[in-house]
Amino acid sequence: MGKIILKNIKVYAYHGCLIEEGKIGSDYLVNLNIKANLKPSAISDKLSETVDYVHLNKIIKEEMAIRADLLETVAKRILDRIYSEIQLVKKATVQVSKINPPINGDVEMVTIEMSR
Secondary structure, X not given: OEEEEEEEEEEEEOOOOOHHHHHHOEEEEEEEEEEEOOHHHHHHOOHHHXXXXXXXXXXXXXXXXXXXXOHHXXXXXXXHHHHHHOOOEEEEEEXXXXXXXXXXXXXXXXXXXXXX
């Protein structure tokens, strides 16, 4: 078993419950941690025998582009796509962070994390 980790994928998106968030948008960071059997690809040196992180990044960017009120909804959609499109994945954990959330306080970011 091994891990593939994508850290701090920067995305500009339009998530949130406030009308302004849907119009103005904000910056987000996404982190993804994948567990899969990486031994076959380590031996064969073939991309077809591993989890392609380019594919993972594509899923994240596409799902972040679809507006949602809740970050939980976006995280679930990312996990659903990963499991439906990439059979080698045994476990995935995704973190979606909103930078400078509008919550009446000096908060750097708010993060939700979901695993499957």
